[in-house]
Amino acid sequence: MGPMLALLSAAALAVAPPSFELLDDIDRWEDGMDNVLQGPRGCWDFSGDFKQTVTLHQPPDFFSAARIKDFVGKGSFKARLKDGVWVTFDHAYDPSDNGIATLGKVVGEMDEESKEEDWDPEDFEIPVVPLVGEVPSEMDEEDVREMNEFLGDDASAITLKKSVNLLRQAVDEWAGRTETAVAQWDSKQEAVMFLREIPVADDDPRPIHIDVRFPAAGEYVDRIDAVWPRIVKIGKWPIRLTIRDAQMHLLAYQHDGMSLPRAESLSLVVGFMGFTMGFEQTLKFKTAARCTAAGPAAKEEG
Secondary structure, X not given: OOHHHHHHHHHHHOOOOOOHHHHOXXXXXXXXXXXXXXXXXXXXXXXXXXXXXXXXXXXXXXXXOOEEEEEEEEEEEEEEEEOOEEEEEEEEEEEEEEHHHHHHHHHHHHOHHHXXXXXXXXXXXXXXXXXXXXXEOOOOHHHHHHHHHHHHHHOOOOOOOOEEOHHHHHHHOOOOOOOEEEEEEEOOOOEEEEEEEXXXXXXXXXXXXXXXXXXXXXXXXXXXXXXXXXXXXXXXOOEEEEEEEEEEEEEEEEXXXXXXXXXXXXXXXXXXXXXXEEEEEEEEEEEEEEOOOOOOOOEEOO
8 A cells, every 4th residue: 555545544533523513502502411320211230349548637736756557458349320329339449459448547646436336447438429410318408507517618609419420519509719720622532522621719710720632522421530730728716727749530432322320439639737638540341231020231332
């Protein structure tokens, strides 16, 4: 094949960019992002693996130097998503690789009430909260009132909901009320990149960056990346938190005209009164199948 023929063949196989009219249809791209965060339609059973890492930084005192320690827990999960809400999300740590139980011992030593009770660190666990779908909210009206008092003017008012999506909650109810959004064609990735910038707060113009990728300008999303400014302070004195390096990432794939989750991660560092704690969670979805009366009968992901 000659150079000219090869060039023509490559051009013929290249994905054509969408029209300007389609790129300007911001509602289309916002709906596509919402659809993947909502999860697939109907009832689905998922299973996979998860990993949680908690990093504690204890400041120095008169008797000891500063200490940094990682607690890592790994395990598996089985979950059911129905109409966009997780009705079950069961996870279990691998007993041979469960540093979260060690963290439970630390928490038990620090908590005076735990010392008086029959505290079993093996029962200590950290909830697994996925980015896809909504989790039932455990907040009542009093919790919502206290949270809004704590956040003060640093966030939009949190409202009482039966269920919440983690990314939507973090962006829509914590961030400022104005944003910019644009869809543009990326010839290298052969995809439409939907880019959103949302101010951290009404009086803080630094943006939260949300990048959403639509391969070949299609109807589905295969990647979402949300990154906050490096340092964000929330809350009112004397209880004020410093959030560092907060970010969320989601990978998806297309199946039967829908976007299914492939993998996701979230991480952040929280500082409070001299103490610093880092948290990272990763989920890998191994199987997905429509619900059956007999329960999960999953197939490998596409």
